[in-house]
Amino acid sequence: MLESLTIRHVALIDEATICFHPGMQVMTGETGAGKSIVVDSVNLILGGRADRDLIRTGCEKASVEAVFSVQNNRQALDYLKQEGIDCDDTLTVYREISISGKNTCRVNGVMIPVSALKDLAAMLLDLHGQSDQLFLSDPSAQLAFLDQTGDEKHRKLLIQIREEYAKFIDNHRAYARLVRQNENREARMRSLERDLEELKKAHVETGEADQLLAKRKQLAEDEKTARSLNEISNVLTGEEDGSSCLGKIKDTASVLRALSLHDDQIREISERCDNLYYELEDIAYQISMLTERNGYEPGALEKTDNRLDLIHRLERKHGVDADEIPGMLESMEKEYSFLEDLEKQISDMSAEHKRLLSCYRNTAKELTASRRNLASLFEKRMMKELNDLGMENTRFVIQFMENETGKPVMPTENGDDRIEYMISPNPGEPVKPLAKIASGGELSRIMLAVKTLESAHSGVDSMVFDEIDTGISGRMAQVVADKMILISKEKQVICVTHLPQIAAAADYQYLVRKAVDDGRTHTSVAELDTEGRIGEVGRMISGAAGMTEESKTYASGMIQAALKQKTER
Template sequence: MLTELSIKNFAIIDNVHISFSKGFNVLTGETGAGKSILINAIEMVLGGRAAKEYVRRGKEKAIIEAIFQIENPNKINKILEEYGIKSEPDNTLLLTREIFSTGRSTSRINGRTVTLTMLNNLTKYLVDIHGQHEHQSLLTWENHINFIDLLGGNKVFKLKKNIKYYYNELKKYRNKLNSLTENEMERERQIDLLKFQIEEIDNAQLEENEEDELMNEYNILSNAEEIMKTIGDITEKLNSTDFYEKSLIDELNNILTNLQKISEHDSKLENYSNIVESIIFQLQDLSRELRLYIDTIEYDPERLELVNERIDLINKLKRKYGNSIKDILKYRDKIYKELQILENSKEEIQKINKEIKKNEDKLSKLCNELTKERRIIGNNIEKNITEELKKLNMKDIKFKVKYDKYDYFTENGLDKIEFYISPNPGEPLKPLSKIASGGEMSRIMLAFKSILAEVDEIPCLIFDEIDTGISGKTAQIVGRKISKLSKTRQIICITHLPQIASISESHFYIDKIVSNGRTMTKIQKLDYDGRIKEISRLLGGYNLTTSTKKYAEEMIKNLKNI
């Protein structure tokens, strides 16, 4: 249950802290005092869509914190474990939401920053908020099927999951079939294009490593004259044949001879002789290698032109099919498979049609099973909703679930489901969305909440003005129904009716005050005298009379133990 709520700098709320109790909590106050803003703050901390307009003017950010006491922690702790968040030993859960004036927001669970998706995955098991938007969900017939399915439990959930899987498979194969059959001319054009591309690549006879080899050969051929001249000059200097000019090796031989002579005087010089001798041998080897290399170099304009053409061809193919020869060959393999599929499209179409038939048969079976389950649930809902509505002072109500079918598969099955009612004797059944009044819609939604509460196990229900359009005896009955719900879960209810407020176990008064020229919301928990005063106001305004006060006392006395 929700035990603590702290709100700071949120809309007209400056700084409030509320400690909720088990059972039935009620909030009352003047219109515009901030009751709905309080619900908005709770929605935000649970993962609702934030907006910068929520931040109090002149403040950097709004902060909402909520502390929950988890009575059945297994499901919540499992989610926390998946998120890598440590659960508290006392089974408390801290949620924090910060909304900045820039529109950005952050969310935390037990101090750990999480995404909104993670937050919503957790909080859907903590709180169920019923507001005016849920009235609208009942007014839209397409939503009625969801109310049926919510009562279907795990069996309906598994059926819907399987239906969605096979529906997506069916959709996939139908799209494949359409792409193969929708345009025969386009198919032929595509075949011609792929054949041309494959032929162009195959004719090139590409090899993965040839580009590097070609570039190396091109560099040698295009610079052959410079290479031969430079190497010729080097070998000439190493081994000059000019009688009047000594080569580098000749000079080194003279140096070696002189070193060897003086080594007789100092044996240490022998090492230098050895070094020079080694250099001479290396230069002789170098000279031989260069002469052999130069014999392999030949300026060949025809070969250079062929290499250049080959490089141009590869670059052309790279511009069309990939950034490298490897990519080109990979692309070739890919389009070859596409060509095979297109050329063998008749066989492929037969295979696809078999898959379509298989998925349609599977879907048909699953959808029929789901329809049977929904009809069983629908029959129970008709009975249970009628009973609940009679308890809520709609004694002559007739409630019916009408069934129809789509003539095509959807990911939700084949069923069309719509709720019909006849609120008064002698009136025919008509669509709920067309004839229900505000008061009737509030009670119908409360009836659904009462039934769903038996299966959803959500520990906290919040009602934002569930009493719209009702008064008098009906309001008293609605109050008793909410009070009954509060025996098994926490209820937080915003109301303007004394019949509902008087039944609560904890009563909070929301007031709007002006301080230093700024409007702000103030929330206080009422004691017995405060409750008498507030219920008297709800009964007859601010001009309290003895009779009004006495009636308020009687309401609390007579209804608090319902």
């Protein structure tokens, strides 16, 4: 049950807290006073669209907080437990919207997404507005409502059909994939054979490319060193015609040695030249040793480059990194093995496909039979409700749509049935889709009849009606009021109305009023005492003529009569 609603900075409301009660309560007020603001606020709590236009002008954000009593709402308590949200008997739902577009939802202080808020709110409160009458033209919604009236056996069939549909559709999709794969199986296998032969021959190992790059860098350095050492060695000793560096120094030293016999200074130079020759000779020897130690192998660099080129070509061809090639090879081998066995898999999958479809069809037939029984009972109940609501000549039929194609329909999670609510308001006229022929007042009464029946099956504790009295007046207004009283025996009912008959039938009444203070318009909501109720119902009776003592006396009589009626029931 909804215990309270706190609204802050929504449209014309600065701040208002409304405390609700069990039974039937109404909200009244002049047109434009702001009753729709309260409904919009409830819609926010239900996870409705967060329109920034709802934020009061000059404010950065708006919020709505609702407190629910849930001690008897097993469905909501189980959902909260499943979501890991602690809850005793009281549940607080908070929704905040801001100019920046930020949207915050909290349940008992725990932040949740709007989608989860919608799921939870649907277990707490049912909001019916004029737009909800579109439900009456939505066959899928009509089917869901019919199913809602079913017993435990029917609900088990609904669970079973969804489970069997899920199994079938998983199999169906897998089967379709196998069939598509089989269409180009041979071409794919030939392609795989070529790729596998190439990859196995290449035998690329994980990490090999990095190792080859490191090796290539070292080989390049070794080649450069070997080439330089060979060039130096050739300069020192490599010329065979005696023109090498060592040969020329040796010849120079020989000439100087001959001249040194007659000149001491030349002798010193001769000795230095001999020492230089021996030093260079030792250097040449050392370089020769270094060349041998270098270990450079001609052609090793080219061989490494060729291996790297092969790996890079495979990378480009298959669009993978070198280290992914071994894994790709393994995947290709698995795919090839899979394709080799594909025809057997298709055969096995086909048999399972037929089995699952047969299970689904059998359950769907049971569900259809159960729905037809429900429809027959629902038609009778609706006819009774409509008769009570002044539509005694109206025929109400749930029509099961036939499959005109002659082909088996594709399974769905809701079974094979398509239905539509049909009515004939006038005797002798054929039934037609009710959304196409019913007037506004008729639609309001049909929706009230639906809600009356729903109240017996729904686990929701609170029902909010936004101007369900549209198009209704006179005697029918009292009939609608009686229906609302009946619903309020089992559910908490909150109703926005313009009709004095419905207002007088309430257990509690709230006045929504608009006023201007300091040049600023604001809306307030106040719970009325007995005198306040008599005055407000009197105003509703008088309308534009203005309040009179006669209207107040009549209003008091209406309220007392409704109280007596409820006491006697």
